[in-house]
Structures are given as structure tokens and as C-alpha cells.
Amino acid sequence: MGKRGSEEQGVLGSVAPMDEINSIRNKSVGLAKGSEKMEKRRLGKSDLWVAPLGFGGIPIQRVSQTDADGLLRLAVEKGINFIDTARGYTDSEEKIGVGLKGIRQEVILATKSMARNGVAMAEDVERSLRNFQTDWIDLYQLHNVRTDEEWAELTSPGGGLEALEKARDAGKIRYIGITGHLPETLSRFIKDYSFVSVQFPYNYIEQENRQELLAEITRQGLGTIIMKPLAGGALRQVGPALRFLLQKSFSVVIPGMDTIEQIEENSAQLSQTFTEQDAKVLELEKGELGQEFCRRCEYCLPCTEGINIPGLFLLEGYYNRYNLKQWSLDRYLGTAIKADACTECGVCETRCPYQLSIREKLKQVHALLS
Ligand code: SF4
Ligand code: SF4
Structure with missing residues (x-):
């Protein structure tokens, strides 16, 4: 274990026993500055109590460490405790x-791995522990499980799930969860294994095909972690979109946040109610977007030709929906690898969880912006 991690748990090179971890956690819960500000919801049948607004960790990649420090501390001050x-x-x-650093015990830390075999999964757990500078991770999730082949490898002897169970027995992680973008496959996988939580996309414009998943979640009493609350940035009306989700009984909603203003705006939604006017505003957005839109999850990357697929779809969105026409045209002109570099190899489409016709859409983008 890393040296700085040991400052929190005290024993260099060893894993703190679970009762010690629990005792530290239980003591620290009362110390969290913002913890009284937000209600807490239980994550499934775990002993993790999460504020309904969490912190999604994708956008923090784009900011400096100094900015990341400020954002995380503000989030914790506001009462956000799930990261x-x-x-x-x-x-x-x-x-x-x-x-x-210094406030680790005030938050519930969750991460996930794309590893499918046991060796790679065990290595990822160790790497996450080192990166977080901690001795325990509260929730370790299987990241974006899509196919039956992946599931077979994860559940086979020596597979990823066995490695996570060993890590849990050793006190390195506390609970095991699953994440995915496809409700149909997720509902099958959660029937086969006892997870504590499921993370999946849900927002005002993406509610279809989730009945079976939600029914199984309810039947098992699993925790629900909602990703893509703004449909990957497609929903412009942040307040109504978040209020819509926060009034539901999901455990926690995790918008990505990389500015102070976003943290302020998002946390302000907790004290407001979802209104009929909000529903009207979101219905308008839904009508504009349809289903064929990019959620900017980046699973399609890398493109074999180096095309920044979500980046180009974003420019198209700015042109069509944000009234930034000249700005989008200028940006496209300055883009080194344009949409017409696509050789139609189709690799990206096999990776897109939303089955977008990327090749066709790239042609449209080029026609629109060139
Ligand atoms: S189909 Fe086009 S955009 Fe997709 S990976 Fe191949 S070259 Fe890239
Ligand atoms: S094209 Fe598909 S995989 Fe790529 S970022 Fe958009 S939604 Fe994600």
C-alpha cells in the first residue's frame, strides 16, 4: 500500500481489518461537514448511506489537479458523499x-474495471487502491458488461468476479456492483449474481426498455446508481433534468462535474421539486433530440483513422441545437481529421452501446459542416 494511503489507516503495507475500517468510517460519518445538508439513502442492502446527488468522475480528467482538489472539497462541503x-x-x-487527502473517510469511493479475467481484475484493484491512496474501496464495479462472452469469463473459475470476492474477503473492497448501458443484458446478469448495486443510464429521454431491469432491481432490493442524467450532455435543461431524477427513489444520481458552478447548480436542485413546467421543458428537448444522438460515452474510440467521433457529433449538436453555427463551422475547419477520413471499417459501431449508425452520421456531419 502506498505511503500516503498508510497515513489514513496507519499500517504501512497491510490492509486494515474490516471492523477497524468500519469503526473509522462510522466515526467519520458524523464529522463530514456537509453530511447534515443532504438526506441519505441506503445503497441497496449495504451499510453505505449515500446522498442522492453524487459526483461522476469522468470530467475531472479535463481539469488540473488544483482545480480537481477545489471541486472535490466543495462537493464534500455541499454534502455530496458518493464519488x-x-x-x-x-x-x-x-x-x-x-x-x-485528509477527507477520504468522509466519502464513499466507487470505481470500476473493464477487466474480465481474475488476474487483470486483481491487478486493477491494486492499481485503484494505489491511485486513490487508500486502503479500501467501498464499491468496486464490473464496468460496462455487454455480452454473454464477457459474462461467462467474469463468472468462470479464476474469472473477474472471483478476484473481486477475494479482494472483498481481504478487506480491500467492501461491495461488488455492476455497470452497463444495455438494460436487457443487465437484467439477465443481475439475476445470476448477487450484486449490491447496478449502475445504468436513466434520464428523461432514456426511460424506455427499463421495466424489466427496474422490476428485478426492486425484487432484489439493489442499489441504483444513475449515470448519464443529462444524456451525456444532450439535455440542456440541467435543473429540470436533475429534479426529474432526484424525485425518484434511485439511490444516487451521478452527473459529471468539472466547474464550481456545476456543483452549485446541481446541489441547488435538491431543495426544489419537479414541476409540470419542468416536464413541458423536457418534453420539448425530447422531441428535438429523437433517439439517434451521441451520449459522448467514448466507447467507440479509438477510431482506426483517428477521428474524434463524439467530438464531431458535439460540433453538429452545437450547430443544430445551440445556435452556434459559425463557431461550429470554424471549429470543424480547424479539425485535423475530419469526418470524411472515415473508411467505413465499422469497428466503432460494434463498440457503441447505443447502436448508433456512426458511419452514416459522420457523412451527415461532413455534409453539414464542410
Ligand atoms: S467506421 Fe469510420 S469512424 Fe468508425 S472506426 Fe472505422 S474509420 Fe473510424
Ligand atoms: S458514438 Fe456511441 S459510443 Fe461513441 S461516444 Fe457516441 S454514444 Fe458513445
Whole structure:
């Protein structure tokens, strides 16, 4: 274990026993400055109590460490106590680890790994612990499980789940969860294994095909972690979109936040109610967007030709929906690898969890912006 991690738990090179961890955690809960400000919801059947607004760790990749420190401390001050990231989000875990120095025990830390076999999963757990500079991670999740093949590898002897169970038995992680973008497959996987929580996209414009998943979650009493509350930035009306989700009984909603203003704006929604006017505003957005829009999850990358696929779709969105026409045209002109570099190899489409016709859409982008 890293030296700085040992400052929190006291024993260099060892893992604190669970009762010691619990005792530290239980003591610290009362110390969290903002903890009285937000109600807490139980994450499934765990003993983790989370504020309904959490901190999504993707955008923190884009800011400096100094800015990340400030954002994390403000979030904790506001009462946000659930921080979620992933091994795959470049330096997000490291930034969070540095930013939470001295206040680690005030938050519930969650991360996830794309590893599917046991060796790679065990390595990822160790790497996450080092990055976070901590001796325990509260929730470790299987990241974006999509196919039956992946599930077979995860659940086989020596697979990823066995490695997570060993890590849990050793006190390195506390609970195991799953994340995914496809409700149909997620509902099947959670029937086969006893997870504590499920993380999936849900927002005003993406509610379809989730009945079975939600029914299974309810049947098992699983925790619910809601990603993409703004549909990957497609929803412009942040207040109504968040109020819509916060009035529901999900455990925690995790918008990504990389500015002080976003933290202020998002946390302000907790004291407001979802109104009929909010519903009207969101219905308008829903009508504008349809279903074929990019959520900027970046799973399609890397493109074999180096095209920044979500970046180009974003420019299209700025042109069509944000009334930034000239700005979008100028940006596209200055883009080194344009949409017409696509050779139509199709690799990106096999990775897109939303089954977007990326090749076709890139042609449209080029016609619009060139
Ligand atoms: S189909 Fe086009 S955009 Fe997709 S990976 Fe291939 S070259 Fe890149
Ligand atoms: S094209 Fe698909 S995979 Fe790529 S960022 Fe958009 S939604 Fe995600």
C-alpha cells in the first residue's frame, strides 16, 4: 500500500481489518461537514448511506489537479458523499486520490474495471487502491458488461468476479456492483449474481426498455446508481433534468462535474421539486433530440483513422441545437481529421452501446459542416 494511503489507516503495507475500517468510517460519518445538508439513502442492502446527488468522475480528467482538489472539497462541503470513477478514466482515480487527502473517510469511493479475467481484475484493484491512496474501496464495479462472452469469463473459475470476492474477503473492497448501458443484458446478469448495486443510464429521454431491469432491481432490493442524467450532455435543461431524477427513489444520481458552478447548480436542485413546467421543458428537448444522438460515452474510440467521433457529433449538436453555427463551422475547419477520413471499417459501431449508425452520421456531419 502506498505511503500516503498508510497515513489514513496507519499500517504501512497491510490492509486494515474490516471492523477497524468500519469503526473509522462510522466515526467519520458524523464529522463530514456537509453530511447534515443532504438526506441519505441506503445503497441497496449495504451499510453505505449515500446522498442522492453524487459526483461522476469522468470530467475531472479535463481539469488540473488544483482545480480537481477545489471541486472535490466543495462537493464534500455541499454534502455530496458518493464519488464514482473508473480505472479507464485516465488520471481520474489519481486526481480523486490526491484531492481527497485528509477527507477520504468522509466519502464513499466507487470505481470500476473493464477487466474480465481474475488476474487483470486483481491487478486493477491494486492499481485503484494505489491511485486513490487508500486502503479500501467501498464499491468496486464490473464496468460496462455487454455480452454473454464477457459474462461467462467474469463468472468462470479464476474469472473477474472471483478476484473481486477475494479482494472483498481481504478487506480491500467492501461491495461488488455492476455497470452497463444495455438494460436487457443487465437484467439477465443481475439475476445470476448477487450484486449490491447496478449502475445504468436513466434520464428523461432514456426511460424506455427499463421495466424489466427496474422490476428485478426492486425484487432484489439493489442499489441504483444513475449515470448519464443529462444524456451525456444532450439535455440542456440541467435543473429540470436533475429534479426529474432526484424525485425518484434511485439511490444516487451521478452527473459529471468539472466547474464550481456545476456543483452549485446541481446541489441547488435538491431543495426544489419537479414541476409540470419542468416536464413541458423536457418534453420539448425530447422531441428535438429523437433517439439517434451521441451520449459522448467514448466507447467507440479509438477510431482506426483517428477521428474524434463524439467530438464531431458535439460540433453538429452545437450547430443544430445551440445556435452556434459559425463557431461550429470554424471549429470543424480547424479539425485535423475530419469526418470524411472515415473508411467505413465499422469497428466503432460494434463498440457503441447505443447502436448508433456512426458511419452514416459522420457523412451527415461532413455534409453539414464542410
Ligand atoms: S467506421 Fe469510420 S469512424 Fe468508425 S472506426 Fe472505422 S474509420 Fe473510424
Ligand atoms: S458514438 Fe456511441 S459510443 Fe461513441 S461516444 Fe457516441 S454514444 Fe458513445
